[in-house]
Amino acid sequence: MEYTTLGSTGMEVSRLCLGCMSFGDPDWREWMLDDDAAHDIIDRAIDLGVNFFDTANMYSTGESERVLGDALEGRHEENVVATKVFFQMDEDDPNSSGLSRKTIEQELDASLDRLGMDTVDLYQIHRWDYDTPIEGTLRALDDAVRRGKTRYVGGSSMWVHQFADALHTSDRLGLDRFATMQNHYNLVYREEEREMLPYCEKEGIGVIPWSPMARGYLTRPHEDVGATARGENEEYLYEHPYMQGGGPEINRRVQELADEYDVTMAQIALAWILDKDAVDAPIIGTTSIDHLEQAVEALDIDLVESDAAWLEEPYEPVPVSGHE
Ligand SMILES: NC(=O)c1ccc[n+]([C@@H]2O[C@H](COP(=O)([O-])OP(=O)(O)OC[C@H]3O[C@@H](n4cnc5c(N)ncnc54)[C@H](OP(=O)(O)O)[C@@H]3O)[C@@H](O)[C@H]2O)c1
Structure with missing residues (x-):
């Protein structure tokens, strides 16, 4: 495993974060793993040197937090755990969503x-709250620190x-500032390169793309997008910006390079993002030990610069996706 310093935190994290x-x-989504299967993946990730987990x-x-917490029992301290707040947790409780002091606390x-755990390593706001002034949110987060x-x-x-x-508000008020950005970024969604990454x-x-x-979509040919339980059920994949602009051609080029390098499409997609200077650790999602092992192997792939450029070439701007 390779490790990197997460932004300016000084904290060392594996270059792959397990989502x-x-x-x-x-019952929440069909492609969820239950406790035992999830524990196997988390154990294998730790064996492979992963020390960074996002929920x-x-x-x-x-349930995801509970499963992760159980799996890490007795070894919380040697791992870096990140979680998030914003989306509604209880439909009968309007204060279970958003970023007010009440919700955050x-x-x-x-x-x-x-x-x-008594202390989580990284607490993230999942989305922007248009109803709560950011100053109040930052004061509540600073108090949590x-x-x-x-x-x-x-x-x-x-x-x-x-x-x-x-960031300016935290600096002006002397509050703890956001240390990381968890944003949507991959070969077929590169809008973040315009402003956020620079x-x-x-x-x-610290940049930890989701x-x-x-x-x-980048792990199998375009035509097979619905071939998995998740692909079949994630309707938005089909209407997604991934499918617009140059997406299908990028998908084809990922297949071609995967054959040439004798690796999988998933590994080419990961090798590409791992090569980006702005990226600390991509957050990977998987329900398979084999796929997890492939992700770790992707750290050893040296993508030739001209190949990376060839993968990027068909990209066309697509609508912003991931936030409003
Ligand atoms: N902040 C946010 O708003 C936000 C939004 C979305 C996600 N996230 C975070 O990001 C994490 C990852 O998100 P994601 O799951 O959407 O991302 P992803 O890593 O881009 O995609 C995961 C999908 O790729 C498949 N896959 C992985 N490796 C593969 C391989 N070698 N061969 C074939 N298929 C492979 C997985 O299937 P298998 O299960 O079969 O491996 C799964 O369906 C989440 O767990 C979460 O922590 C954050």
């Missing part, structure tokens, strides 16, 4: 409880002007 959105309750309160309405306590409930705070998909506003580099922000394999 835990697929662990929890199969969220809303994944499987808390209650949801962070509930997350810590499910994770079985002072109270020892989280070590760092981070952002996820949002506009650059919002992220810049948040801005993060300038500000020393869906680095385009939710599976």
Whole structure:
């Protein structure tokens, strides 16, 4: 495994972060893994040197955090655990969503409880809350750091002007600033290259992109997108920007290079993103030990510069996806 310093935190993380959105309750999404299967993947990830795990309160309405917390029992300290807040947890409780002080304090306590931890390493806002002034959110997050409930705070998909506003507000008020950005980025969704990635580099922000394999679109030929349980059920994959512009041609080129390098399409998609200077650690999703092992092997693939450029060439701007 390779490790990197996460942004300006000084914290060392594996260059692959294991996303835990697929662990929890199969009633939530059909492609969820239950406890035993999820524990096997988390154990194997740790064997392979992964020390960085990402979850969220809303994944499987808390079950993902519980599964991760159980799997890490007795070894929380040697791992880096990130979770998130924003989406509604209880449809009867309007204060279980958003980024008010009330929501943040209650949801962070509930997350810590499910994770079985006193302190989480990274607490992220899952989306921007248009109903709560960012100053209030940042004050609540800063208090969470002072109270020892989280070590760092981070952002996820949002506009650059919002992220810049948040960083300036923290600096002006002397509050803990966002240390990381978890954004949507892969070979078929590169809108983040316009402003977010250069801005993060300038500000020393750790970048941990989600869906680095385009939710599976870059792991199999375009025609086979519906070939898995998740592909079959994720209707939005079919209407997604991945399918627009140069997406299908990029998918074809990923197949061609995979054959040439004698690796899988998933490994080409990961090798490409791992080569990006702005990226600290992509957050991978998988329900398979074989796929997890492939992801770790992708760290050893040296993508020739001209091949990376050839993969990028067909890309055309697509509508923003991941936030509003
Ligand atoms: N902040 C946000 O708003 C946000 C949004 C979405 C996701 N996330 C985070 O990002 C993580 C990853 O997201 P994601 O699951 O959408 O991303 P992804 O890693 O781009 O895609 C995962 C999909 O690719 C497939 N796959 C992986 N390796 C493969 C291989 N070698 N061969 C064939 N198929 C392969 C997986 O299938 P198998 O299960 O069969 O391996 C799964 O369906 C989540 O767990 C979550 O932590 C955050």
